[in-house]
Amino acid sequence: MIQAEHLSKTYVLRERNGLFRRKSRREVPAVKDISLTLPPGKIVGVLGVNGAGKTTTIRMLASLISPTSGSLTIDGMDAVKHHLQVKQQVNVISGGERNLYWRLTARENLRYFGNLYGLSGRALEDRIHRLLALVGLTEVQDTPVERYSKGMKQRLQIARGLINDPRYLFLDEPTLGLDILIAKDIRALILRLARERNKGIRLTTHYIQEAEELCDFLYVLEKGTVIAQGTKEQLRSLFQRPPKLVMQEPDLEEILMEILRQRAGGTAETDRAAGSAAPGVSPEEKTGGGL
Amino acid sequence: MLIVWSTYKRIRTGILRAVPWSFMVSRVATGVTQILFPYFLYRYFMKGNLSPAFLRYTGGADYITYIVLGSALNVLAVSTLMNVGRALITELREGTLEVLLLAPASRGPYFAGCLWEQTARALLEFGATLLVGALLGARLGPLFSLSALAAIGLAILSFFCMGLLLSGVMLRTRDTYITQNTLFVTMSLVCGVVFPIPYLPEWVQRLAQVFPLTPAVELFRSAVLRQEPLSAHPGWILQILLLSGLYLLAGVLWNRRLEKTMLENIFG
Numbered sequence A: 001m002i003q004a005e006h007l008s009k010t011y012v013l014r015e016r017n018g019l020f021r022r023k024s025r026r027e028v029p030a031v032k033d034i035s036l037t038l039p040p041g042k043i044v045g046v047l048g049v050n051g052a053g054k055t056t057t058i059r060m061l062a063s064l065i066s067p068t069s070g071s072l073t074i075d076g077m078d079a080v081k082h083h084l085q086v087k088q089q090v091n092v093i094s095g096g097e098r099n100l101y102w103r104l105t106a107r108e109n110l111r112y113f114g115n116l117y118g119l120s121g122r123a124l125e126d127r128i129h130r131l132l133a134l135v136g137l138t139e140v141q142d143t144p145v146e147r148y149s150k151g152m153k154q155r156l157q158i159a160r161g162l163i164n165d166p167r168y169l170f171l172d173e174p175t176l177g178l179d180i181l182i183a184k185d186i187r188a189l190i191l192r193l194a195r196e197r198n199k200g201i202r203l204t205t206h207y208i209q210e211a212e213e214l215c216d217f218l219y220v221l222e223k224g225t226v227i228a229q230g231t232k233e234q235l236r237s238l239f240q241r242p243p244k245l246v247m248q249e250p251d252l253e254e255i256l257m258e259i260l261r262q263r264a265g266g267t268a269e270t271d272r273a274a275g276s277a278a279p280g281v282s283p284e285e286k287t288g289g290g291l
Numbered sequence B: 001m002l003i004v005w006s007t008y009k010r011i012r013t014g015i016l017r018a019v020p021w022s023f024m025v026s027r028v029a030t031g032v033t034q035i036l037f038p039y040f041l042y043r044y045f046m047k048g049n050l051s052p053a054f055l056r057y058t059g060g061a062d063y064i065t066y067i068v069l070g071s072a073l074n075v076l077a078v079s080t081l082m083n084v085g086r087a088l089i090t091e092l093r094e095g096t097l098e099v100l101l102l103a104p105a106s107r108g109p110y111f112a113g114c115l116w117e118q119t120a121r122a123l124l125e126f127g128a129t130l131l132v133g134a135l136l137g138a139r140l141g142p143l144f145s146l147s148a149l150a151a152i153g154l155a156i157l158s159f160f161c162m163g164l165l166l167s168g169v170m171l172r173t174r175d176t177y178i179t180q181n182t183l184f185v186t187m188s189l190v191c192g193v194v195f196p197i198p199y200l201p202e203w204v205q206r207l208a209q210v211f212p213l214t215p216a217v218e219l220f221r222s223a224v225l226r227q228e229p230l231s232a233h234p235g236w237i238l239q240i241l242l243l244s245g246l247y248l249l250a251g252v253l254w255n256r257r258l259e260k261t262m263l264e265n266i267f268g
């Protein structure tokens, strides 16, 4: 179990005001006194508007940056002190196309990252083989990543995040920029990782539907503090009271959700094959949903 | 060792898939122009007449061989420094630094992999510069002596150590262009690459001693021009080793500190 208590992170920015004037120091309190737990086998969601501190929290949990104050333990071990052991047991998957070597093929990427975790030989090759099959990239495993589509890169990122068979996974908007069908596959995969492989997963997302579908427990972050937490049921009762917990641009979001829901509700597989829109969805809306 | 090898292979694969030739050609071209410019000055301006001072400073060296050896070692210095120095900031720019730091692997073998990968290329450029020099009439016969090769090895070691520190500077300032070009121009001017440093003002001569290229180029020349064994110059060897040690220590300490704060400067 990962246990964070009273975690805070204040970034210090040094900015130059004009070319020759002295740099000024500005402090950005990105995360303020957050406590959260992540048990194995559970999916814990973190919601919040842009800049709420979600990525900063993940970076602290993954030992990428050290907290300004607070304590962090992973299975009872002090994570700040033993950050190398922590790194063996966690991994981060973030949305977007960074975090891969574009000139290398999928297999070469995974091999390199495996080596960074001290894996090699038969065991590593077997794992790569399985991971590529898992994310459906076996056919293009020997094509350089730069020729991949966004979704393929994203799926390779997921394989990369699983290369060290981490016990805890931090997903930072893993379905960002993916079409709804791939996003759906990925959600199914996330669910399986938690339920079947007993991984503790912390999920950050802007798609509330995604959080609703996957998460066992939710935290809502705003301006670096937890403003609400609970299971879906507990939160749903909160959401009925209107203000405060609005995520972002609710109107657009609702429309988006509606489109998403319709798409996800339709027969996805045949849709993909035929390339046709789901009933009742106009082509424009369809593009919007793929966002 | 695993990481040395896999980093080597990763960079090598990347480079082979990109544009390997233009990169190499541009650096060989730099080396060649570095030879050609003083060569023409010497041939057509000074009509082959060297001042007695030069002969005194160099122990009667022949000028063409003198500049060819200097320039070749300078090419080696530039490519080693550049590749080792830019390794991490390239990861930053290509968006792979975060995942690199996410893994528990340490940076030492990573840099060793970079060095290994780049030495193969740098030696090729080094060789090409020497070859062009030989065509212009440099006498490079004793190049393959044990002491000449050892001098090259020592030089590479010291450039690598300096590269580690340069890596820190580049990451800190987020700049590759100004840093590397200021450094490289300075080095090629003050380290005795194409003329002996006693021509320079005293304080510049003293400044030149902080660059391992200065003693390295002297050592290399003494081995090739005068076929002296390395043991004839313990002072230079000591200086190279001492500077390497200092740069290594500073580089390692600084990089260790930087890594903790580096990611705080990458915005989510």
Ligand SMILES: Nc1ncnc2c1ncn2[C@@H]1O[C@H](COP(=O)(O)OP(=O)(O)OP(=O)(O)O)[C@@H](O)[C@H]1O
Binding pocket: A011, A012, A013, A028, A029, A030, A048, A049, A050, A051, A052, A053, A054, A055, A056, A057, B263, B264, B265, B266, B267, B268
């Ligand atoms: N490296 C940094 N240096 C200084 N300030 C930072 C840095 N990274 C983030 N911040 C600031 O910290 C706050 C929280 O940022 P963070 O990236 O954690 O938000 P987020 O919840 O992940 O947002 P998003 O939904 O946009 O991804 C923001 O105000 C941001 O400007």
Ligand SMILES: [Mg+2]
Binding pocket: A054, A055, A056, A172, B268
């Ligand atoms: Mg974020």
